[in-house]
Amino acid sequence: QQPVQSPQAVILREGEDAVINCSSSKALYSVHWYRQKHGEAPVFLMILLKGGEQKGHEKISASFNEKKQQSSLYLTASQLSYSGTYFCGTDSGGSNYKLTFGKGTLLTVNP
């Protein structure tokens, strides 16, 4: 089943923070975050594995609560380059690693 992302869209000014949430009704093994700019390939940001870890990548970090089957992506001090659609992809474990993606969150950062 497709994870649910919220919000669907968010508009920020440069320097502001945002949180994007991803929630699943299924037990998850891992959550993957991608950013996609229009007409381009999704770019891998990070993966969070079962275990409730938090990860960071410059000013972008994420958390994973496996008990609630939820993950959140935190963007701090946003830059114009952060604009794009953010997708979470979920994987329920097993020997295949196929991902089920949410519908995406459109993030627009304005000067």
Next chain:
Amino acid sequence: DSGVTQTPKHLITATGQRVTLRCSPRSGDLSVYWYQQSLDQGLQFLIQYYNGEERAKGNILERFSAQQFPDLHSELNLSSLELGDSALYFCASSVAREQFFGPGTRLTVL
């Protein structure tokens, strides 16, 4: 640049035709995944191959088929094309769980 290559970049064809999309994974990656992205359906998993063998299937139509060759490149074959097959088709490759996407093939069916 993820290291995954896809050809062609754009493909325009007519209904009823058959096309082949090609993907070369990153060096050392044994898994290849195919995804379809359309405006109404989002990013949908189609099929996964691991070292030449089919590993998982998603919502792939019977008109679509794929294979992975001994050199690990993969091809996605789409036949009896319909207008609704117009979409971006991505392949991704991985050595573990992290998947890296190629630039995609934009298919337009007229």
